[in-house]
Amino acid sequence: LPEKIVEAVKVHRADLVGVSGLIAPSLAEMEQVVLALKAEGLKTPVMVGGATTSPEHTAVKLVPLYEFGVVQVKDASRAVGVAVSLTGEGRDAFLAEKYAEYERIRTQHLNKNSELISLEEARKQ
Numbered sequence: 001l002p003e004k005i006v007e008a009v010k011v012h013r014a015d016l017v018g019v020s021g022l023i024a025p026s027l028a029e030m031e032q033v034v035l036a037l038k039a040e041g042l043k044t045p046v047m048v049g050g051a052t053t054s055p056e057h058t059a060v061k062l063v064p065l066y067e068f069g070v071v072q073v074k075d076a077s078r079a080v081g082v083a084v085s086l087t088g089e090g091r092d093a094f095l096a097e098k099y100a101e102y103e104r105i106r107t108q109h110l111n112k113n114s115e116l117i118s119l120e121e122a123r124k125q
Helices: 002-012 025-039 055-065 076-087 091-114 119-124
Strands: 017-020 046-049 070-072
Touching (some): 002 017, 017 025, 025 055, 046 055, 046 076, 076 091
Parallel strands (some): 017 046, 046 070
16 A cells, blocks of 8 residues: 555656545554655655544654654544645644654653553552
């Protein structure tokens, strides 16, 4: 699947890629798509959406893999606005704002893990 998306981006000279996931394995596929785009030297922005996606998944798993624009779209009704923001004149400002938000989410996620205690400590409690 990632190879077909990369090929379509090249053939059609796509301005944007949109992927949607309905089941959990789709999340891993999204990671493979952004890695394949990057491996081919493509800088095409990617919108992710669907039932399995979340801002946290996007911030923690996808954004660190692909610096050319990955944005989670919560609802399909917002896809057109996000697409315009990713391909229009205000792209850099839009991405800077989204990536600042994703950095905050990623930091919260990483700090959440620092609050974990060892299995031995949990058993004592």
